[in-house]
Amino acid sequence: MLRMERGVFMWVFLLAVTFSLAVAYDPLDPTGNITLKWDVISWTADGYVAVVTMNNFQMYRHIMSPGWSLSWSWAKKEVIWSMVGAQATEQGDCSKFKGNIPHCCKKTPTVVDLLPGVPYNQQIANCCKGGVVASYGQDPASAVSSFQVSVGLSGTSNKTVKLPQNFTLLGPGPGYTCGPAKIVPSTVFFTPDHRRKTQALMTWNVTCTYSQPLASKYPTCCVSLSSFYNSTITPCPSCSCGCQNKNCIQSDSKQLSTAGINTPRKDNAPLLQCTQHMCPIRVHWHVKLNYKDYWRAKIAITNFNYRLNYTQWTLVAQHPNLNNITEVFSFDYKPLVPYGSINDTGMFYGMKYYNDLLMEAGPLGNVQSEVLLQKDANTFTFRQGWAFPRKVYFNGDECMLPPPDSYPYLPNFASANAAAAIYRLATSAVLLLLMV
Numbered sequence: 332m333l334r335m336e337r338g339v340f341m342w343v344f345l346l347a348v349t350f351s352l353a354v355a356y357d358p359l360d361p362t363g364n365i366t367l368k369w370d371v372i373s374w375t376a377d378g379y380v381a382v383v384t385m386n387n388f389q390m391y392r393h394i395m396s397p398g399w400s401l402s403w404s405w406a407k408k409e410v411i412w413s414m415v416g417a418q419a420t421e422q423g424d425c426s427k428f429k430g431n432i433p434h435c436c437k438k439t440p441t442v443v444d445l446l447p448g449v450p451y452n453q454q455i456a457n458c459c460k461g462g463v464v465a466s467y468g469q470d471p472a473s474a475v476s477s478f479q480v481s482v483g484l485s486g487t488s489n490k491t492v493k494l495p496q497n498f499t500l501l502g503p504g505p506g507y508t509c510g511p512a513k514i515v516p517s518t519v520f521f522t523p524d525h526r527r528k529t530q531a532l533m534t535w536n537v538t539c540t541y542s543q544p545l546a547s548k549y550p551t552c553c554v555s556l557s558s559f560y561n562s563t564i565t566p567c568p569s570c571s572c573g574c575q576n577k578n579c580i581q582s583d584s585k586q587l588s589t590a591g592i593n594t595p596r597k598d599n600a601p602l603l604q605c606t607q608h609m610c611p612i613r614v615h616w617h618v619k620l621n622y623k624d625y626w627r628a629k630i631a632i633t634n635f636n637y638r639l640n641y642t643q644w645t646l647v648a649q650h651p652n653l654n655n656i657t658e659v660f661s662f663d664y665k666p667l668v669p670y671g672s673i674n675d676t677g678m679f680y681g682m683k684y685y686n687d688l689l690m691e692a693g694p695l696g697n698v699q700s701e702v703l704l705q706k707d708a709n710t711f712t713f714r715q716g717w718a719f720p721r722k723v724y725f726n727g728d729e730c731m732l733p734p735p736d737s738y739p740y741l742p743n744f745a746s747a748n749a750a751a752a753i754y755r756l757a758t759s760a761v762l763l764l765l766m767v
């Protein structure tokens with residue numbers, strides 16, 4: 332059993348090494364990506380009308396407020412006559428147009444979603460969510476965003492249209508790399524009554540993948556550990572998230588009561604509480620109780636950023652016992668099986684309207700839950716930090732774990748395994764006695 336597990340770890344390790352040179356690879360979500368699909372639905376006098384659909388196929392990485400922004404470069408002298416469900420942030424120089432003025436004349440337009448509540452004539456399906464897109468694992472129905480664009484001065488047939496180039500997706504910060512647009516088989520649509528099929532005149536796809544080092548130089552969260560069997564609390568490593576940000580604020584500072592301290596900035600710059608780790612998020616894993624057949628852990632997530640509420644947050648943990656998770660008390664849980672057979676990874680997320688909002692730093696800035704796991708007698712132990720998670724991700728970014736030699740450890744050598752063995756011996760002795 333152990334040997335097999337080590338083999339698996341080795342394999343994952345080798346995979347990680349092999350892929351570390353590639354731009355993006357997430358071992359816990361190997362096929363995760365965001366796909367942009369352009370469906371040309373009609374040709375016009377000087378161009379085409381396309382519906383652009385963004386599908387977030389990532390299991391646990393969503394796009395938070397203030398939402399996505401997407402830009403690309405036109406291959407020729409195209410303009411955007413109009414848009415539905417989104418808008419270009421700048422019109423650019425349309426001075427050579429008389430009469431009808433385009434919506435955007437820039438060579439490299441930047442497009443953002445509209446806000447909820449815009450008039451119906453500016454909406455299409457899956458638009459107008461302020462650029463917020465759920466992760467596929469948490470809410471597949473909300474993991475999509477679309478808009479319609481009417482393009483002029485482009486080709487007017489599938490032979491003369493030139494695909495847009497150099498796609499850039501901010502979600503909302505950096506981290507995504509988009510590949511080139513590729514012509515794919517035209518999308519087939521069904522009419523609402525499912526009795527008629529229609530087809531896009533032409534379709535192209537762009538795939539964007541996430542890479543954490545591109546998003547930020549330092550981690551954005553850290554993990555601390557504790558247990559019932561040892562009073563040591565293992566804190567987050569110092570400067571887990573880099574200590575270059577010196578503008579932190581003490582938790583007891585009088586400044587915190589001044590108005591506007593929680594107002595988010597345009598550039599989303601955080602205002603952190605001063606801590607030795609300087610992370611906006613800390614995840615605490617506490618091994619709480621040991622029963623005969625079960626054990627219980629408590630997970631708490633704390634926000635240290637005074638300027639950000641985390642909506643639809645996700646927490647991913649990897650632990651070999653997650654295949655026998657019995658109950659999660661106040662989070663939702665979904666197993667992720669990235670390699671089809673190894674069921675050691677799962678996603679925790681907030682319950683709708685209960686704790687899916689992780690509030691700004693302060694007395695309300697935390698969410699917590701307990702999990703009950705059934706022991707597998709072959710692998711279960713409290714020794715060597717086995718009960719602690721192997722990897723933790725918050726909102727799709729990997730959190731810094733303490734070094735293994737600092738984990739709280741069992742005070743004596745009477746391991747749980749030995750105890751279990753003694754218990755089994757005792758029960759079989761009782762059985763023998765009964766049989767006699």
Ligand SMILES: *[C@@H]1O[C@H](CO)[C@@H](O)[C@H](O)[C@H]1NC(C)=O
Pocket residue numbers: 362363364365366388538
């Ligand atoms: C994007 O994700 C989907 C769903 O996981 C997958 O089927 C597809 O192969 C991925 N595309 C690429 C180019 O990785």
Ligand SMILES: *[C@@H]1O[C@H](CO)[C@@H](O)[C@H](O)[C@H]1NC(C)=O
Pocket residue numbers: 366367368384385386515516536
């Ligand atoms: C193009 O993207 C859509 C999702 O937007 C996906 O369903 C389809 O499989 C993609 N096609 C190819 C050839 O990647």
Ligand SMILES: *[C@@H]1O[C@H](CO)[C@@H](O)[C@H](O)[C@H]1NC(C)=O
Pocket residue numbers: 404405406496497
């Ligand atoms: C796309 O980017 C490449 C490399 O940065 C550049 O050479 C090319 O001109 C760009 N294309 C357009 C249409 O801007």
Ligand SMILES: *[C@@H]1O[C@H](CO)[C@@H](O)[C@H](O)[C@H]1NC(C)=O
Pocket residue numbers: 489490514533
């Ligand atoms: C363009 O359209 C013609 C039919 O109108 C079709 O035969 C051809 O395959 C299409 N080409 C591309 C690149 O989609």
Ligand SMILES: *[C@@H]1O[C@H](CO)[C@@H](O)[C@H](O)[C@H]1NC(C)=O
Pocket residue numbers: 593594595637638639640690691
């Ligand atoms: C967080 O949400 C609460 C309640 O909705 C709101 O009062 C507060 O201003 C928000 N904080 C930030 C930083 O957006």
Ligand SMILES: *[C@@H]1O[C@H](CO)[C@@H](O)[C@H](O)[C@H]1NC(C)=O
Pocket residue numbers: 653654655656657666668671674
């Ligand atoms: C993974 O384990 C969970 C229990 O934690 C179980 O509900 C789920 O069915 C398992 N999935 C697979 C593919 O084995």
Ligand SMILES: *[C@@H]1O[C@H](CO)[C@@H](O)[C@H](O)[C@H]1NC(C)=O
Pocket residue numbers: 654655674705706707708
């Ligand atoms: C734990 O999960 C594994 C695989 O999912 C299963 O074979 C085993 O029976 C489970 N153990 C217990 C004690 O439920």
Ligand SMILES: *[C@@H]1O[C@H](CO)[C@@H](O)[C@H](O)[C@H]1NC(C)=O
Pocket residue numbers: 561562563565736737738739740741742743
């Ligand atoms: C608790 O764990 C720490 C290591 O983190 C260790 O130094 C300490 O000796 C342990 N305490 C006891 C009572 O064994």
